[in-house]
Amino acid sequence: MKAAVFAAGVRERLLSFEGLFLLIFLATIALRFYSLDVKLFHHDEAIHAWFSYRLLTEGTYTYDPMYHGPFLYYVTAGIFSLLGDSDLVGRLFPALLGTLLVPLVYPIYRLGYLDKKQTIVAALFLAVSPNMVYFSRFLRNDIFIAFFTMVLLVALLYYFERQKMQYALIAGAAIGFGMTAKENMPIIVLIFGAYLLYLIWTRKVRLPRRWIRDLVLGALVTIGIMAVFYSSFGAHPEVLMDGWLRAIEHWTSMHQAQRLGGPPYFYILLFLLYEVPILILAAIGVLQFVDIPGIISRWKGRRAGSTESPGEGEETEAEAETEEAQEIEAPPVGRRSGFKDRLREILSGSGELLPIDRQKEFARFAIFWMLLSLAVYAYLGEKVPWLILHQLLPMIFVAVYLMTTKKAVIAVMASVFLIVMTLHVVYTPTDINEPIVQVQNSEDLREVFAKIDAADKVAVATDSYWPLPWYYRGDRASKLAYYSEKVSEATIYGGNFDLVITHDADTYPTLEGYVKETYRLNYWFSYEENKNRLPEYYFLRDGKMGSRNLEVFSRVPTGTTA
Structure with missing residues (x-):
């Protein structure tokens, strides 16, 4: 019996205004x-x-x-x-x-x-x-x-x-x-x-x-x-x-x-x-x-009043005026004034306030x-x-x-x-095809990060390198050499790099002694790719993405073949 009473009390408190607001706030935090x-x-x-x-x-x-x-x-x-x-x-x-x-x-x-x-x-x-x-x-x-x-x-x-x-x-x-x-x-x-x-x-x-x-x-x-x-x-x-x-x-x-x-x-x-x-x-x-039905009703009432006898018309008009007065009360006649007087009244903080419906x-x-x-x-x-x-x-x-x-x-x-x-x-822990992301860095980069972590020297031969400076900051930055553009193969071989990162729009066909893999750098919802199938995209969310890609060259260990 006590348990039932307790449960009913908890239920009542949770379903109260304060209880519901608290539950929403807790959900917000989560x-x-x-x-x-x-x-x-x-x-x-x-x-x-x-x-x-x-x-x-x-x-x-x-x-x-x-x-x-x-x-x-x-x-x-x-x-x-x-x-x-x-x-x-x-x-x-x-x-x-x-x-x-x-x-x-x-x-x-x-x-x-x-x-x-x-x-x-x-x-x-x-x-x-x-x-x-x-x-x-x-x-x-x-x-x-x-x-x-x-x-x-x-x-x-x-x-x-x-x-x-x-x-x-x-x-x-x-x-x-x-x-x-x-x-x-x-x-x-x-x-x-x-x-x-x-x-x-x-x-x-x-x-x-x-x-x-x-x-x-x-x-x-x-x-x-x-x-x-x-x-x-x-x-x-x-x-x-x-x-x-x-x-x-x-x-x-x-x-x-x-x-x-x-x-x-x-x-x-x-x-x-x-x-x-x-x-x-x-x-x-x-x-x-806006209350469009009310506006139409009042408009019809005025039109109907214009065809009736003066007494009936005046009554209809008075009723309409009464309804409007309930929304906005006109200032007292004694308070009507010119622009300068009204401005002086405002700046002095005087004058009567109109009653308002706050909501x-x-x-x-x-x-x-x-x-x-x-x-x-x-x-x-x-x-x-x-x-x-x-x-x-x-x-x-x-x-x-x-x-x-x-x-x-x-x-x-x-x-x-x-x-x-x-x-x-x-x-969703993977790349999502949604306009909300606006050039989101791809989850594919986690694999690139793993390769960088395993390397001793990394050449970044492209200007499309964000977010690497953030993820490799402080002491971790020392292993990355940023060239901001594709460099000669002699520079790559002379630098003895374990890993070479380029943009797929400006890359090397091959690098001797390296294996090439392509990863998505970032991505976005592509309107051009989906404009002819928008209803399908809306309900299935399986549209095509635009993306920028990295090509990552990993050096083959000595004694193995690429």
């Missing part, structure tokens, strides 16, 4: 941290880890917009100093920030901008989204931006709710760290700032009495963080003068060159591949928010945020999969709008698709 080094570093991850390692061992770092902001390198170097340098350790901080996205939903709920069902489903989507999980286990800057975006959102909500300086300082810190992480943080700041101006102008929020002080202090925190990181803690103060200009010039040229280009609907295709339930629910959320207003903001993000990244010339995070984050909040019990059940059931895709793209 998905981010389990077998964190199951895959080799991506090409970019290896470069980021290598620069962090050099910062740790040599103390060298200067901002280069090609490799984004300094935050990643200093944080990763710090973690390397504490826990050692490895693939797993390099991914710990991204995994931590990706995990913390989920608990940051809770304070939004506490302020009343989400109800319990919305909070649970939003947390679930953040926890199991393939892109959220994949790029939380990925040493790139975008999960940092997603985290700082959420911190900024929560800080701003609390600042206008509580009107305390500490939240302005947190918001300033979130912007500062975001600005030192990647150059797309200004997009977030502009989107948030534009909506904040709308809220203030429409009397939905009021500036606190000491908002100027808070703005100045928050800005000082932002500028201070940026100055410290971009100057390499004072070692390169010149970067503060021209670093921002070089960043603009670099990314403008990248946008024009479209080095990694794609159509404007590139990210919609990724949503269809990996985030279908979220995409569909977000579309439904927008339609529910509906938060949905309005999320739709604004999502649509602008989709438009910006559709326009930008660089099309890379990790940028989907900055569109997916607001989309999740749009998807949970008006989360009825029926809709929540559908969302949970649809999450099975997200979980299956996550398990596939994250934990």
Whole structure:
């Protein structure tokens, strides 16, 4: 009897709002941290880890917009100093920030901008989204931006709710760290700032009495963080003068060159591949928010009223006006004023506030945020999969709008698709044919590493050698000689190399005394190879890959024949 009562109590606690949220958070931790080094570093991850390692061992770092902001390198170097340098350790901080996205939903709920069902489903989507999980286990800057975006959102909500300086300082810190992480943080700041101006102008929020002080202090925190990181803690103060200009010039040229280009609907295709339930629910959320049936009904009512008697028409119009007034209450007549008076009222923090539906207003903001993000990244010339995070984050909040019990059940059931895709793209220990990987280093390299480990002297006769500098760093680097191009056979024989590594596009037909083998260096989803069989690829995921390959020449031991 006691056991049954205990079990019922445990069940009740687990199925409570707090219990479900805790279970989702624990699942988030498991998905981010389990077998964190199951895959080799991506090409970019290896470069980021290598620069962090050099910062740790040599103390060298200067901002280069090609490799984004300094935050990643200093944080990763710090973690390397504490826990050692490895693939797993390099991914710990991204995994931590990706995990913390989920608990940051809770304070939004506490302020009343989400109800319990919305909070649970939003947390679930953040926890199991393939892109959220994949790029939380990925040493790139975008999960940092997603985290700082959420911190900024929560800080701003609390600042206008509580009107305390500490939240302005947190918001300033979130912007500062975001600005030192990647150059797309200004997009977030502009989107948030534009909506904040709308809220203030429409009397939905009021500036606190000491908002100027808070703005100045928050800005000082932002500028201070940026100055410290971009100057390499004072070692390169010149970067503060021209670093921002070089960043603009670099990314403008990248946008024009479209080095990694794609159509404007590139990210919609990724949503269809990996985030279908979220995409569909977000579309439904927008339609529910716009309330097209209600608009049509009111429009028909007005048309019908225009053909009726004046008394009947006036009644219909009055009813329509009453419905609209329930959504947005017009300011009192005595408060109507000119632009200058309204501006003076705003800056002084005076004036009456309009009552708002917090959940509906938060949905309005999320739709604004999502649509602008989709438009910006559709326009930008660089099309890379990790940028989907900055569109997916607001989309999740749009998807949970008006989360009825029926809709929540559908969302949970649809999450099975997200979980299956996550398990596939994250934990498959072999090369996967998915656009999400974007030039991932191949698992074939593990065999190449084994050959390098067994050799005493290795010639790398190609400029396609990443990620070798990362995997052979420190004392292990001494056995590798990097030529960065194909060299003469005399150089190979004169160097007495046990192993020779070349690119298959510029290699040797044969090398006397060596056996040649071909290995995949890195790979990517090939649209050209699969464009005539996209439905088949979508359901079977067995499309063809593009790849770059290495040719590895192993010296035949003396006394044997090749």
